[in-house]
Amino acid sequence: MKNKVKDLALDGVLRQNPTLKLVLGTCPTLALTTAAMNGVGMGLAVTFVLMCSNVIISSLRNIIPSRVRIPAYILIIATFVTIVRMFLNKFAPTIATAMGPYLPLIVVNCIILGRAEAFASKNPVLDSMFDGIFMGLGFMLAITLMGAFREILGAGAIFGVKLWDFKIEFFTHASGALFTYAIFIALFTYFSGLYSKKSKQKTLQKDKKEVEA
Amino acid sequence: MNYLTIIFTAMLASNFVLVKFLGICPFLGVSKNVKSAFGMGIAVTFVMTITCLITYPIYTMILVPLGVEYLEIIVFIFVIASLVQIIEIIIKKISKPLYNAMGVYLPLITTNCAVLGVAEICIAGDIVVDLLGAVTYGLFGGLGFTLAMIMMSGMREKLDTLSLPKPLEGFPVSMLLACFMAMAFNIFVGISF
Numbered sequence: 001m002k003n004k005v006k007d008l009a010l011d012g013v014l015r016q017n018p019t020l021k022l023v024l025g026t027c028p029t030l031a032l033t034t035a036a037m038n039g040v041g042m043g044l045a046v047t048f049v050l051m052c053s054n055v056i057i058s059s060l061r062n063i064i065p066s067r068v069r070i071p072a073y074i075l076i077i078a079t080f081v082t083i084v085r086m087f088l089n090k091f092a093p094t095i096a097t098a099m100g101p102y103l104p105l106i107v108v109n110c111i112i113l114g115r116a117e118a119f120a121s122k123n124p125v126l127d128s129m130f131d132g133i134f135m136g137l138g139f140m141l142a143i144t145l146m147g148a149f150r151e152i153l154g155a156g157a158i159f160g161v162k163l164w165d166f167k168i169e170f171f172t173h174a175s176g177a178l179f180t181y182a183i184f185i186a187l188f189t190y191f192s193g194l195y196s197k198k199s200k201q202k203t204l205q206k207d208k209k210e211v212e213a
Numbered sequence: 214m215n216y217l218t219i220i221f222t223a224m225l226a227s228n229f230v231l232v233k234f235l236g237i238c239p240f241l242g243v244s245k246n247v248k249s250a251f252g253m254g255i256a257v258t259f260v261m262t263i264t265c266l267i268t269y270p271i272y273t274m275i276l277v278p279l280g281v282e283y284l285e286i287i288v289f290i291f292v293i294a295s296l297v298q299i300i301e302i303i304i305k306k307i308s309k310p311l312y313n314a315m316g317v318y319l320p321l322i323t324t325n326c327a328v329l330g331v332a333e334i335c336i337a338g339d340i341v342v343d344l345l346g347a348v349t350y351g352l353f354g355g356l357g358f359t360l361a362m363i364m365m366s367g368m369r370e371k372l373d374t375l376s377l378p379k380p381l382e383g384f385p386v387s388m389l390l391a392c393f394m395a396m397a398f399n400i401f402v403g404i405s406f
Contacts (some may be wrong), residue, residue: 016262023384025324030234074323077285086283092363101333104286108324141257174232175395182381182388190380 005130013133018111019142020188025111028102029143030177036159038145041095043140045088045103047133049080050112054120054132061121073116074107081106111139142184150180216349217376220338223350224357224403229327231361231394240358240365241387244293251359256318258355260300261331265351266334271343289332294323322353326356364394 018024025046032038056076057064064072085103086094096103108114115135120128148158154171156164170176229235239253272289276282301319305312322328331354334340335347368390377386 023241024238026237027234054233061224061255068324074290074294075287078290082283085286101337102329104289104333105235105326105330107286107290108326108329110324127357171401173399174234174397174401175392177234178388178392178395182385185388186385189385195379 003061007126008130012131012136013141013164014192015040016135016144017138017188018114018135019139020185021102021116021192023185024114025139026181028109029146030174030181031102032099033143033150033177033180034154034172035098035148035151036144038098039144041088041092041142042099042102043136045099045135046086046106046109046139047109048084049077049106050115051129052080052133052138053077053112054115054128055125057116058120058123058125058128065192070113070117070119073113077116078107084138101202111135124173133213146180146184152175176204181208216346219340219346221347221401223353226371226404227231228324228357228361228398229330229354230358231391231398233330236325236358238288239321239325240362240391241384241392244325245366245369247363247366247370250362253318254362257322257325257327257358257360258321258352259357260297260319261328261358262301263296263350263351263353264332265335265347266344267296268277268292269335269341269347272336272395284370287337289329293328297323327354331355360400361394365391 005068012018016022019029025104028042032042033109038167053073053076057073060072060198083095084182088099088103115131120129150171152158153168154176155168171180223229227233229236232238239257271288271292272282272285276285276288288337297319301312304319331351331371335350342352351358365387369387372390381389
């Protein structure tokens with residue numbers, strides 16, 4: 001069990017990172033990364049919805065007929081998004097306004113429907129819960145990093161705290177969002193390529209040694 | 214806002230794909246040839262227009278008077294899903310060529326952010342104030358989406374012949390292309406009638 005959780009964690013945050021590897025849920029990633037704080041807010045909201053919907057869908061996986069499964073999943077997800085929205089409107093209205101229309105759009109976020117279809121509909125409840133948590137955290141990590149990058153370069157601040165006067169306004173525009181995302185995916189692909197090469201060499205050397213021994 | 218401004222805003226100044234980033238999944242993923250990009254664009258435009266026509270009155274005439282605005286997400290997604298299903302059935306009955314051109318894209322549209330997005334933006338009240346405005350916004354927002362799809366697919370056809378550094382292949386290079394297109398669309402910001 002412990003190994004499985006570790007595996008799911010590595011998958012969600014690194015190996016199958018929904019934002020940088022699978023490139024899912026691009027709308028909020030591009031639209032809300034103008035500030036690091038938005039990333040944290042959106043990430044937490046998505047993680048909560050993903051965890052809850054994964055648990056419910058996984059526990060109903062033998063009851064929902066496969067022909068109507070997509071509408072059923074969407075209704076389950078929409079319910080949790082409504083809960084998150086009501087909660088944010090009441091306790092954190094500034095975050096809710098900053099997210100604007102992208103908050104209800106969590107319903108059609110491909111990460112959530114994608115995990116429901118690819119994981120929760122085939123796996124037991126506890127595994128699905130961990131999958132939801134770690135996929136959500138991977139998403140949160142990626143968009144918070146991108147948000148911080150754009151906020152530092154575009155506004156000279158981080159988490160709303162001013163650092164210096166230097167700023168490049170390009171990074172606050174729509175084009176800056178696309179540029180940042182492209183650079184992040186390219187770097188992620190490059191480094192994961194390096195890493196897998198290295199680990200391959202390691203196993204090769206190990207095999208060699210074993211053969212020699 | 215007058216209708217000319219709504220048209221201009223929806224199609225160019227705050228283009229759904231390049232400025233608002235709604236419906237960016239089909240924009241980056243599906244569009245590899247111009248013809249299918251056009252089919253997808255027209256199908257989305259059609260659904261967006263009808264969505265605005267139906268969700269706007271539902272919100273202003275049913276949800277608000279009853280005081281149950283919080284149900285909006287569930288109601289909207291339910292309306293959109295059934296609408297897409299109905300449109301698919303009707304098109305299949307009425308016109309076979311149209312179904313062949315549009316049909317494959319229709320099931321994908323339910324989860325297209327642009328459709329739920331347009332319904333949410335219409336009821337937010339800062340651009341659209343009446344039903345005709347909502348329908349105009351939906352129609353021209355959809356046409357803006359189509360425009361971006363066609364431009365992108367035209368460029369992606371040429372991309373295959375380029376040799377790129379390995380990490381840039383696929384998504385990153387299409388995002389860089391979209392980045393330059395978004396810069397170009399920036400010139401429309403701030404024009405009003």
